[in-house]
Amino acid sequence: MSPLLQHPLVKSLFGLFEHMPELYFFVKDEEGRFHYANVALIERLGLPNREAIVGTTDFDRYPREIATVLLSSDQEALETKSPVVDRLEVLYNQVGILEWFSTTKYPVLTDSGKAVGVVGFTRNVSKQRNLYLQHSAASKVIDFISRNPDCLLTIEDLARKFSISSRQLHRQFKELLGITPQEFVLRSRIHAAAATLRSSDESIASVSEKFGFCDQSAFTKRFQKVIGITPAKYRKNSG
Structure with missing residues (x-):
C-alpha cells in the first residue's frame, strides 16, 4: 500500500467515504497522481476497477484547460497547507456534458509539516443553481450549450440571449473554467460529435x-486536438 494511504488523516476517511454514492472521494500525491478513489468516483469515470486510476492524473481524462484548473487547486492546498473548501468546478461527464461540482481538498501533512498530497471529495451540484448565482449568465450559457451543442449561435448571439456583454461573458468563463466561451463551445461540439460517432x-x-x-x-484537425485521435480512429476504437 502507498505510504500516502497509511497517513492517519487518509485512513480515517476511507470508511466514511467509501460507500457514499453521492460523494466522490480521492487521494492524490504532490504531483497530482491519484493513489485512491472510492467506488462512486471509479464508476463515474467509467473505469473497470480502482487500479485503473492509480498513477494517473487529471490530464489523462480531462482537456488540458480543465485539468490545469483542477491541479491549481491541488497546489493551492499543498502550498498554503490549508484546506480548499467548496471550490466550484465544472467537469465533463461520460457523455461529454459539463456538470457542476463543489470540491473540498485538505493537504496531507507529515509530522514535520511537509505537504505530501491532498485528500478530497467532490459532489455534483448541477441542480443547485443558487450555489453559482454569482456567475448566473455564464452558467446559463454553459447549460444551454451543453444541452444544445449543435446550436450554431455566435458568442455575441449567446451574450445577447442571456443579457450580458460579450466582455463580461468572457471574464466569467475565464473565472469559472479557465477557458474562453469560444473554446468552451468548440469543445462542447467536439464532445457531442464524439458521442454521435459512438452511437x-x-x-x-x-x-x-x-x-x-x-x-x-477542419473537423478532423479540431477533433484530434481535443480528443487525441482522428474521428475515424475514434469510431473504430468505439466499435
Missing part, C-alpha cells in the same frame, strides 16, 4: 457539418 452510423462528413465545421478536414 450512430452517420458519416463523419455529416457529423462535421451538423456541428458547424466548414469542412471535414
Whole structure:
C-alpha cells in the first residue's frame, strides 16, 4: 500500500467515504497522481476497477484547460497547507456534458509539516443553481450549450440571449473554467460529435457539418486536438 494511504488523516476517511454514492472521494500525491478513489468516483469515470486510476492524473481524462484548473487547486492546498473548501468546478461527464461540482481538498501533512498530497471529495451540484448565482449568465450559457451543442449561435448571439456583454461573458468563463466561451463551445461540439460517432452510423462528413465545421478536414484537425485521435480512429476504437 502507498505510504500516502497509511497517513492517519487518509485512513480515517476511507470508511466514511467509501460507500457514499453521492460523494466522490480521492487521494492524490504532490504531483497530482491519484493513489485512491472510492467506488462512486471509479464508476463515474467509467473505469473497470480502482487500479485503473492509480498513477494517473487529471490530464489523462480531462482537456488540458480543465485539468490545469483542477491541479491549481491541488497546489493551492499543498502550498498554503490549508484546506480548499467548496471550490466550484465544472467537469465533463461520460457523455461529454459539463456538470457542476463543489470540491473540498485538505493537504496531507507529515509530522514535520511537509505537504505530501491532498485528500478530497467532490459532489455534483448541477441542480443547485443558487450555489453559482454569482456567475448566473455564464452558467446559463454553459447549460444551454451543453444541452444544445449543435446550436450554431455566435458568442455575441449567446451574450445577447442571456443579457450580458460579450466582455463580461468572457471574464466569467475565464473565472469559472479557465477557458474562453469560444473554446468552451468548440469543445462542447467536439464532445457531442464524439458521442454521435459512438452511437450512430452517420458519416463523419455529416457529423462535421451538423456541428458547424466548414469542412471535414477542419473537423478532423479540431477533433484530434481535443480528443487525441482522428474521428475515424475514434469510431473504430468505439466499435
